[in-house]
Amino acid sequence: MSTESPATRDRILDTAERLFGQQGFSCTSLRQITDEAGVNLASVNYHFGSKEELYKGVLIRRLRPINEERIKLLTQAEQLADEQPVPIRSILETFIRPLLRHATAGSAGGIAFLRLISRDLTDPQPFMTAEMVREIDPLIERYTKVLTKTLPGIPLAELFWRMQFTVGGILYAAAHQRDFERISCGLCRGDDLEGCLRRLIDFCTAGLEAPLSDFAGRLATQSGSDAGPVHP
Amino acid sequence: MSTESPATRDRILDTAERLFGQQGFSCTSLRQITDEAGVNLASVNYHFGSKEELYKGVLIRRLRPINEERIKLLTQAEQLADEQPVPIRSILETFIRPLLRHATAGSAGGIAFLRLISRDLTDPQPFMTAEMVREIDPLIERYTKVLTKTLPGIPLAELFWRMQFTVGGILYAAAHQRDFERISCGLCRGDDLEGCLRRLIDFCTAGLEAPLSDFAGRLATQSGSDAGPVHP
C-alpha cells in the first residue's frame, strides 16, 4: 500500500499552496489548481475529499513542522539558560526563524505560504479555526510562560497585548516582504531573510520590554504632544 | 437633483460594510447584502455599477476622512513642536487614533470596518490596489519625513522596515481586538479603545526608537542565545 504515486497529490498541494497564497481560498477555484498542476479536476476530491480539506492539508503540512521546531528551539534555549530567564531576543528567534526558514525553503511556494498563513490568521476561514486553535494553543501557553519569567515587570494582560502586536508585525512583514522593495523604492530588499529576522527581533524586543507608560490623561484629547520620553 | 432618497444607497453601504468586514469580499454575495438590507438585488448595480465599485465605496467612505484627520493632526503636532522634532508618541497617536475613532464611531459597522481595512491591506483585492495606493501614498511620504526628523539615528531603510512592523501590529490588533478577550481568558477587554491605543503606542514607540543591534553572526545559527542585551 502507498507504494509510489504521490506525484499527483504533491503537485496538487504545491500548486494549491501557491495559488491559495496568491489569491486566497475563495478566489482560487479547483479548476485553476488542477489546470496549473496538470492533473484532472476530480483528483482533488479523490485525494482530499473536498476543497476545504485540501486547504487544511496545505496549511498543516507546513505549520506542523514549523511549530515543532519552535518548541524544540525554545526548549534548547531554556536548557541553555539554565534556570535563568531566557533572553527575549532568543525567545523571539525561536519563534520567528522556523517560520521564515520553512516557508522559504523547499519548493517555490514558500513565500506564498507566508502570505497564506498571514491571511488565515488575519482573516480566518471558519472551517479552519478549530484546526488552527488546536495547532497554536499549546504554543501560546509555552511562550506566555517563558515570557512571563523573562519579563516579570510586565503585567500578564499587558504581555498578552504585546504578544499580539508582535505576531501582527511578524505576519505583516512576512506577507509583504516582497512588496517592501517597491514601497521603499528599492531600499528594502525583498529576499533578505536574515535582515528581516534581525530587524523584526530588534523591533519586537524593544516593544516587548518597553517601560509601562504613565498615561495620566495624556491620550485623552487630540493635543497629545506634551511630555512623553523623547529619544536623546 | 439628489433630493432625498439615500435610504437605499446608505442601507446598502452599511450592510455591505458589515458583511464585507465579517466575511470578506468574495465570500459575501450581493444577494446576502440586499436581503439583509431589505432592498432589491438590482439596486446595487443601479447605485454602484458593480460589486467591486460597491466595495470601493465602502472602503473609501471611511478611509478618506480617517486619512484627512491624520494629516490634520500631524500638521497640528508639527506646529506645536515648532521646528523641533515631533515626539514619536505624538506621531503614532496622529496615525492610530483617527483609525480607531472613526472605525468605532457612527453606525455599528465600525468594528467591522477595522477587520475590513486590515484584511484589505493584508490581502489586497486586485481591483482595489490602485485606489488604495493613491489614498495611502501621500501618507507614507508625510510620515516618513516627520519620522526621519525625529529619529535621525535610524537609517532610512531601517525606518521603512519598522514602519511596516508598526502598521502590521496596528492592523492585527485592530482586527482582532475582540478576539483577545477569548485568547487571554478575559484578561484583555475587547472594547477598551483607550487602553488599546496606549499599549500600541507604548509598544511601537519602543520598537521604532530601538537601538540598532550589532548582528555579528549572532543570528547565523540556531544557537542564538549568546550575548544580546537582556533587560535588567
Next chain:
DNA sequence: GATCACTTAAAACAAACGTTTGAATGCATT
C-alpha cells in the same frame, strides 16, 4: 393631468463553482 427623470421590482441571463458519477487505465498479485 401629462411628461419627465429617477428609483424600485421581479425575472431571467450566461458563466463559474464544487462535487459526483461511471468508465477507462495501469500494475501488482494470484
Next chain:
DNA sequence: AATGCATTCAAACGTTTGTTTTAAGTGATC
C-alpha cells in the same frame, strides 16, 4: 492470463454567482 485495487479521466450534475433586462411605481414640473 486473469483478478483485484488504486488511480485517472471526461462528462455531467445541481447551485450559486454577478449582471442585465424589462416593467412598474414615484413625485416634481410644466
